[in-house]
Amino acid sequence: MRRIGVLTAGGDAPGMNAAIRSVARSAIHEDLEVIGFERGYAGLIGGQTRSMGPRSVSGIINLGGTILKTSRCEEMKTPQGLRKAADILKKYEIDGLITIGGDGAFRGASELREASSIPIVGIPATIDNDVAGTDTTIGFDTAVNTALLAIDKIRDTATSHERIFVVEVMGRRRGFLALEVGLADGVEVILLPEVEFNLDELCEILKHGRRERKTSEIIVMAEGAGNSRSIVDHIAKNTGYEVRLTTLGHIQRGGSPTAISRVLACQFGHYATKLLIEGAEEKIVGIKDGRIVSSDLEYAWKGKKELDLRLYQLARILSA
Numbered sequence: 628m629r630r631i632g633v634l635t636a637g638g639d640a641p642g643m644n645a646a647i648r649s650v651a652r653s654a655i656h657e658d659l660e661v662i663g664f665e666r667g668y669a670g671l672i673g674g675q676t677r678s679m680g681p682r683s684v685s686g687i688i689n690l691g692g693t694i695l696k697t698s699r700c701e702e703m704k705t706p707q708g709l710r711k712a713a714d715i716l717k718k719y720e721i722d723g724l725i726t727i728g729g730d731g732a733f734r735g736a737s738e739l740r741e742a743s744s745i746p747i748v749g750i751p752a753t754i755d756n757d758v759a760g761t762d763t764t765i766g767f768d769t770a771v772n773t774a775l776l777a778i779d780k781i782r783d784t785a786t787s788h789e790r791i792f793v794v795e796v797m798g799r800r801r802g803f804l805a806l807e808v809g810l811a812d813g814v815e816v817i818l819l820p821e822v823e824f825n826l827d828e829l830c831e832i833l834k835h836g837r838r839e840r841k842t843s844e845i846i847v848m849a850e851g852a853g854n855s856r857s858i859v860d861h862i863a864k865n866t867g868y869e870v871r872l873t874t875l876g877h878i879q880r881g882g883s884p885t886a887i888s889r890v891l892a893c894q895f896g897h898y899a900t901k902l903l904i905e906g907a908e909e910k911i912v913g914i915k916d917g918r919i920v921s922s923d924l925e926y927a928w929k930g931k932k933e934l935d936l937r938l939y940q941l942a943r944i945l946s947a
Contacts, residue, residue: 630660631903632721633679635693636667636700636732639880640752640766642888643693646727648684649896650750655681657904662719667728668700668735672711676719688889691769691881697728703735706742713743721745723903725896729753729764730928733911737925740909748899749911749924752892754879756803759930760922761913765895767804768887770797770879774808777875778845782812785843788869791833793859795874798849802934804879805849810942815841817942818848818858821934826858830865837868850874894919 633650635643647663654661661679664671677683677695687694702708716724716739723746726736733749740747751758754770774796785792794814798804802819809817815836818824833844848855855872863870884892895912898919902910911927913920 628659628722628904630662630720630722631900632662632664632716632719632724633695634664634667634671634724634726635695635697635752636726636728636735637697638729638753639692639697640754640764641691641769641880641882641884642765642892643727643752644687644690645884645889645892646750646752646765646896647679647693647695648688649893650725650900651679651684652681653897653900657900659904662721663695666696667698667732668703668712669698670696671715672700672702672708674715674718689883691883700735703738709738709742712739713745716743716745723747725750725899725903727752729755730758733758733924734928737909737928740924746903746906746908747924748902748907749927750895750899751911751913751927754804755798755801757801757932758911758913758927759932760911760927762915763891765888765892766880766884769882769885770804771807771811772885773879773882774804774875775812777873777878778808778812778814778847781873782843782845785845789842791844791846791862791868791870793846793848793855793862793870793872795848795850795855795872797875797879799851801932802849802852805847805852806934806938806942809847810938812845812847813945814845814847814942815946816844816846817939818846818852819934819939820849820851822936822939824852826861827865830862833862833866833868
């Protein structure tokens with residue numbers, strides 16, 4: 628192996644730059660050349676490259692986003708797009724590719740591996756934390772802390788005005804982020820796509836809290852748990868309380884990565900490079916019980932990562 632490629636695909640996550648830095652410097656340490664593909668798979672298909680030397684990744688470990696840029700790429704879902712991407716890898720004499728992203732990025736990587744026969748290793752970086760094969764992903768801890776900071780400020784207003792606030796966080800299909808944030812902030816109710824809930828029962832919980840002399844409440848919901856505006860309207864109509872909606876949105880993706888996200892990115896980037904050098908062909912890196920591990924690339928996007936519902940039950944107990 629003489630030359631490897633690296634790209635970031637799908638949604639950005641804090642710590643992606645730290646992972647790029649780790650890949651580049653780990654590979655250079657082993658006398659490998661590193662080529663960065665810009666704008667994810669779209670840039671790969673278009674042959675948008677940059678040479679990655681040790682100084683090209685200086686001063687980025689603390690930056691959010693990704694210096695390689697990222698995008699969604701519908702063309703990668705077609706046989707023609709996959710052939711174009713495979714041809715580019717061949718043109719630039721890429722001996723192995725590292726893809727940094729989430730489950731969608733890894734699905735594309737699996738298909739590209741089949742089309743090109745080039746070894747590919749994935750690094751899980753997504754604030755959704757929904758990648759199978761790893762306990763946590765790069766960027767998840769940062770997104771949790773970003774949401775916590777916002778909700779702490781919202782709580783001040785909720786308490787002062789004796790209001791109910793529904794705070795919508797990211798998570799179209801999974802509720803890992805909402806669960807972690809809700810438990811850590813001690814909110815009254817957490818709404819998740821994985822757990823069925825009844826709005827009338829939710830209203831009774833809020834009424835019970837007022838009878839127990841609670842004067843304000845915070846509800847954290849994943850965006851995939853339902854229509855947040857309809858939920859707010861239902862609560863207001865059926866309780867008579869003042870209810871406000873705050874959608875945190877893309878603020879959760881940005882900002883300087885936490886120490887946990889940075890250290891994880893350093894470990895993942897180094898191990899992914901090591902796997903390629905040692906002959907791995909289709910893997911992702913991850914962390915299990917505190918140990919850096921690898922698993923099959925296909926499992927990362929086909930496998931379903933289970934939500935720890937013990938944390939959900941704990942949150943309900945502690946919200947009384």
